[in-house]
Each structure stands twice: as structure tokens, then as C-alpha cells.
Amino acid sequence: MKRTEPKYLSVQNYLKQQIQQGIYNPEDFIPSENELCRQFSITRTTARKALDELIKEGFIERIHGKGSRVRERRHTLGLLNVKGFSEAVGEGVNTKFLQPPVRTFWSDEIILPVSEEDKNAPCIQFERLRFVGKTPVMLEKNWFPDTILPEFLQSEFVDGSFFKTLSQRYLIEIIGSTQEIRSEFASEKHARLFGIKTDDPLLHISIKFSTSNRKLTIYSELYCDTSAYPVGNSYYL
């Protein structure tokens, strides 16, 4: 039997969904603390706790004397983006599945240590090649245990985004990560994929994402051709 969820969590999730559904857009102000107190019959302490959590997750910011405002771009906290992926105007940003999500085994291509608990679980993997225009810039491989995301194999990604799917369909946020980064010579296979020479420099990023659900850890291996589009990321407390 699960005990009832805390009030602040209900409010937090309610507001999060309002933001995700576009009812509040970036730059909009969400209801004031006093307004939330009235709407949910809670005290300001509880309302502020809910807002504190949303701030930590990067959804809003507080402005003294004005209110709580939805943040422009979700600050990605370790989610690496190829710079220009969203900004590249005129050129389309494309993604091609080299391997759609499938039940498989844990690979020894994963650089960072896989926990014993994860190893003993079945594994879901998928693999995508990302383009700016027609130029392939990133090969992305992901693995995670098939224990916590119901119907994952049966459903499409929300807006083609894995992390958006986690957030919107499962209310799971990325809360941290460990990375290792290498500059390598491109292998033959990768050189072919990116249309570069073997021995050209290739960026190799290994990531282990922690999420707000203790049972979900995501392991990623990224290979990037940074000659035209450097990899960028930002994160803030």
C-alpha cells in the first residue's frame, strides 16, 4: 500500500504539466504563491516548497516583487546538445533511427560501470544518427533497464525527443550525470557514417544519467564530429 503523496508534490506536478502542455509558456507568470494557497488550500510554506522543486528542475525562476516566471529554455543540466541543432535555421534538424528501441543485452561498448542491479535487469537500447541539414554530426547510443517505463517499446517518442518523453509521459526528470570525454581517431565505421577520414578527430562522450526515479539510470555513448558544430551544454543550480 502506497501512502498518499505530499501536497507539495501534487502542486509541483500539476504546475509542471501545465507548463509542459503549453498552458503557461516561457516568460509567462504562473499563479502567485498566495493564489496557489487559495487554489489548493495550502499554506505559503507548502506552495513555496512546490516552487522550490520546480526551480531545481529548471522550469521556473522567481522574481522578487513580480512573481514566478516560466524559463525560456529548459536549462538542460547535463543533456548535451549539438549547438545549432535547434538554432540551425534554414537547415532542417533531422534524426534517423539506426536502431529503434528494442529489448536486448547490455553492451560492453558502455564505458561507465553499469550497476549490478541494472545488469540483472533486461535492457532497452536504441541508436540514432543526428543531422544538421544533411550533415551527420552525432551518433547517439542509449541503454537503460527495462523495468520502469511501461509501454515504452509500444509508443512513439513525444516530439521525437527521448527526454521530453521521460518528462511528459513518465514525469521523470534528469537530476544528474557522470561523464567521460575523449578525443579519438575516427574508426572506419564511424568515418563512413560521418563521411570523414579515418584518423580525423572525433569526440566521444560517455554519460550515465541519474533521474528523479531511483530505478532509472540511462547509459549513453555519443560520437560527435565537432568540426562544424561544437558540442555545448549548460547547467545551473
Place this chain on the structure above:
Amino acid sequence: MKRTEPKYLSVQNYLKQQIQQGIYNPEDFIPSENELCRQFSITRTTARKALDELIKEGFIERIHGKGSRVRERRHTLGLLNVKGFSEAVGEGVNTKFLQPPVRTFWSDEIILPVSEEDKNAPCIQFERLRFVGKTPVMLEKNWFPDTILPEFLQSEFVDGSFFKTLSQRYLIEIIGSTQEIRSEFASEKHARLFGIKTDDPLLHISIKFSTSNRKLTIYSELYCDTSAYPVGNSYYL
């Protein structure tokens, strides 16, 4: 005239210094919330606010039913380390100043945009080459405005660490960063420094660090030979 600092901030800074001075070591439990209430004549809400901030800064973690424990390794939040720098046993970790801290001009080597406010301020720069044993693995260049750190040029680094100096001497923490990462061919100068061939892959990381002091932004350019020691980092909410 500056108004008095909030009580939670006093408690937060007091505890932070106790931890930094080794009065509480990793795995130790700091005083309980009720104990802090008595010691500082505050309520639990205020004590918890101070602890919340220390959690966000990565100094402690709460364990339900037990207490608040000092965290093993300060989770670095964007501060990139060469893996093995501290773990490399038997081999010494060395740092050589190629350029000690000096008053100079803003360089166009800085990749990420320097704010107008910073550009109009004088600039301090320093440059270090980091070794594992006798192997150079990272060239590190740093710039920041000379407006906020009194006596910086006149004093030594705390334990040879810039970030430890910021934290302990100035009570400034890193709270966020923006990075761009590239995999490049080594230039002649860099190949010479690292003892590798030109055209070997070299990792180039450009970072802009935000700190708990709004006036201090740190700009860094890092060049890493990752063939033996990959670059790693971790961060958590």
C-alpha cells in the same frame, strides 16, 4: 548601507566553514536540525533552509531518521577534472604555472562571449600545465574580471587549487556553467607541450563558470590529451 544577512545564511556559512576546515569530515554527521535550532536560537524552518542550501552546493546529504552527513567528494558541478588526477597513486599529480596570475587584457582566445560588463573591467589571467606523473595531460587557461577578489594577486592558492581558494577564502561557489567542446587536431605549439604529433586528436573545452557572486564569471580554455586520461565530470541537483 548593507542590511544584515539572513539568519539561514549565517548558519549556512558557519557550517560550510566547519566542513572546509575539517572539523566535520566526509561521512561525519553535522548537528541535527533541532540541535541547530537550540545553538542559533532559530526555528526548524530556518535551520532546514540553511541545510537545503548546503545540499544544493553539494556539501551534505540528508538521511531520513539519521541526520545530515557530509558528502564524500564534493560533487563538482561542472568543474572538469582529469580522471586519475587525484586517484593516480604512485604517480604524482603536478601542476606547473606557465603564467602565474597577472593583470592583463581580455584575449580573443576566449571562445564563449565575454559580457560587456566584464570587458570593461580589468582582467586577471593565469595558465597552468597539469601532469599525471611526468605526462602533461591538460593545458588550462583562465580569465576573470579583477573587480571582486581582493588581494588575489598577492596571495597563494589554497592547496594549489583555484576553486578551493574561491570557496575558502572568498566563500564563492560555482553554481553553473556553459561549455563548448571540440575535438581538434593538435596545433604545433600544443603538440610540443604535450609531446604528441601535430594532427593527433586534442580535446578543446571552452567554459564560462557562473558563481554565487553575480559579479564573478570565470572564462576557461582547456586543452586535453585524452589518450591516457579521459576527462570526467559529475553533477547533481
Place this chain on the structure above:
DNA sequence: TAGTGGTCTAGACCACGCC
């Protein structure tokens, strides 16, 4: 001046860890 967020008090009850 009204409304917002920032800080703080003085309680309460519950859930978890440990003896």
C-alpha cells in the same frame, strides 16, 4: 499603495533508523 516574493516564528504530526 497593493501585490509579490524573502525571511522567520512556534508550533504540530508523521515516517524512518536504531536500540
Place this chain on the structure above:
DNA sequence: GCGTGGTCTAGACCACTAG
């Protein structure tokens, strides 16, 4: 059972923003 942290109430006063 006792002390710890987790959640919550019902207030209070202050500082900032904007009309």
C-alpha cells in the same frame, strides 16, 4: 521508545515592483 528528518499549518514582518 526516542531522536532524526519530512511535511504542514497559521500566522508575521520586510523588501521589491509597478501603477
